[in-house]
Amino acid sequence: MTTLPIHSALPDLLTALTNRSRAVLQAPPGAGKTTVVPLTMLEAGLTTGRILMLEPRRLAARAAAERMAQTLGEPVGQTVGYRIRGDAKISKSTRIEVVTEGILTRMIQSDAELSGIGAVIFDEFHERSLNADLGLALCLEIAEALRDDLILLAMSATLDAGPVAALMGDVPVITSQGRAFPVDIRWLDRPLGPKTRLEEATATLIQQAVSETEGGVLVFLPGEGEIRRTEALLKGRLPTDCDIRPLFGAMEFGKQRAAIEPAKSGRKVVLATSIAETSLTIQDVRVVVDAGRARRARFDPGSGMSRLVTEKVTKAEATQRTGRAGRVAEGQCYRLWTKGEEGGLQPFPPAEIETADLAGLALELALWGASPSDLALLTAPNPGAFAEARSLLRMLQALDAQNRITDHGRALAALPLHPRLAHMLTVAGPDAAVLAALLADRDPLARSAPVDLSLRLSALRDLRGYTDRHPFSANRGAIERIKSEAKRLAKRVKPDRKGGMSDAEMAALAYPDRIGLRRKGDAARYILSGGKGAVMDDHDPLAGARLIVATDLDGNPREARIRQAIQINEAELRGLFADQIGWIDHCEWSRRDRRVIARTQEKLGAVVLDDRIWKDAPPEAIARAMLDGVRDLGLVPSDAAKRFIARVKLVRDAENALPDMSDPALMDSLEDWLLPHLSGVKTAEGWKKFDLLNPLRAMLDWTQMQVLDRAAPAHFTTPLGRQIPIDYSGEVPEISLRLQEMFGQTSHPMVGRTPLKVTLLSPARRPVQTTMDIPGFWASSYADVRKDMRGKYPKHPWPEDPTQADPTLRAKPRGR
Structure with missing residues (x-):
């Protein structure tokens, strides 16, 4: 048998599995772990049960089984077999079974003890698929509660092994150094321009790589679309002995096999997705061209939808891809980015549990009778995304109101489909x-x-x-x-x-x-x-x-x-x-119409099947809808309301005994103080005419009003007995009134200990003097004002001694 790098790590691995029944194995691409480790465990007699090995992809599962069977000199389905969706080759004599990850979950859900299974190997665990994370968590619980003899092994090429080893119970980490040949990495001289198409740039780089190297070329592209477009661009641009072979997950298996087999003549150029990063050994590859992109599913819990996004590769993915060029001999890797751009790459790709639709996970956990916190998951699911998944399952009647699985949910879980499609098929x-x-x-x-x-x-x-x-x-x-x-x-x-x-x-x-x-x-x-x-x-x-x-x-x-x-x-x-489907009455503020619209609607969720005017909408519903109008239009206080707010603010600042009437505070508490007074207001025009003074006054109880009136009275009473509103909006409170109305006033008006700012007006109500000292004005400036005003307004009284004159708003009687 050919000696592979993994063989040097096998003694330590077997010791760890014998003593602890669990281990983590780190081995670089090409070390041989996928095909050598299961056969070694079988030969060592670690377990009398079957050895189950999980692979993230169907192509890798079949290829691994075929390679191991070939090593034993047997056809697939005897000692080594496989099971993937839609295809299986196993028999009663099968001891090593290679399966895709979702199959393990189904096996566990139908047989919690995993009867007949002696060991479970999680290959390529660094890919952190959701099914692998869940499968490991379930196996750890089974091993703790039911099967202390169950052997568990996580294998990976680029995994950060520490957290996984800790999750599995601080188990040994075995490392194989590997035997990769040197790979010369070549970067672009300058970044791609913003308008450069990925496929065109990749095709040009492939041309360069083919002209400068020998051997097979493996090209990494994000998806089938990019592969097909790049393939079309390469027609006629490569030497005639170059055979272009696409490789992606949705291809027929026969065409996938053709892509990974050695070229019978000439050179092979494989255009592949990330399916070629791990597990598979693609024969005769000496050159890698990395377009630097990966496609991932991203789930948005807010929209309840997943979308495929194309992102830059991570450092771990780039390293994995590069290693493909050094498996059989010294190789070259051409990267479609500059060396300077490399520093901005993320270290590892996100775990699928962080970005995927979690409906399937939520259903499996409900079937298991657990919540995410009950299991040893390496990464916890996002709470918002998991809540959205449960909401969907309740809609599909797979979960009840307490998020417990229903009989219908059990039927959905038994089908190899997303819960949506399983619900459709079941019904x-x-x-x-x-x-x-x-x-x-x-x-x-x-x-x-x-x-x-x-x-x-x-x-x-x-x-x-x-x-x-x-x-x-x-x-x-x-x-x-x-x-x-x-x-x-x-x-x-x-x-x-x-x-x-x-x-x-x-x-x-x-x-x-x-x-x-x-x-x-x-x-x-x-x-x-x-x-x-x-x-x-x-x-x-x-x-x-x-x-x-x-x-x-x-x-x-x-x-x-x-x-x-x-x-x-x-x-x-x-x-x-x-x-x-049901009728729902509702009032809402229409920003377009600038009014409250009252409708009764027949709805299926947010879809309105019928819409009619709600003729007898209750005032309370209209008023509540108008609150949204107020939030849209803003507060429009009258002059009296502004003065009241200013008085409250002055006293609140001084004594902190009154409510906050700042704009933000009032807007935040509209339901408390404004709603009871909004009856009859339905439109922007009606709101413009609405006086806020009474609702604002209602915010103060009797005691608070007494405090306000004492500390900041609303009016000043003139010598004539007339009440003049005091304006508190400036730095000091102030009033404006005609000069003649202050005749006889020998002291300056005060608010507490603060003198009022008094603006004295002419008979035509134009300012003639502003003062904060009425006695001082009478004794000094009044004489000059009197001289000027007598000429302009001879019909009005201008006594020499205003302190002794009677206040008046009238002109002098005729004849005087």
């Missing part, structure tokens, strides 16, 4: 299998195809007829894969209970929160029943539909773009959701 029966398989897979039609889901179903049910009628190409391989999966799903459910459901009705079962109603005046914009907005291309044939079910959205939290939808009619909705 609608085998007729929904084609739609479930379609929605679980990638779109089989070209990207230019309209959004109508019916087109996809037409292609699945009659590809020849579809091709004759429509110009949008269909992926024949994807069509066959979806049809095959639909057949398997149809066998998993009982005949439908509802019978004769349309495609639209079945889609609505899966997406009750994505039923869309076209917004008035806009043929392409929709409000979804879950409360979010969505938009489709104006020219799409489906854009005029009044009601749709959006089955695929890009997840934009503001207004999601509809990528796939189907038209539904109102009768179908009413038949499906009769128990959820």
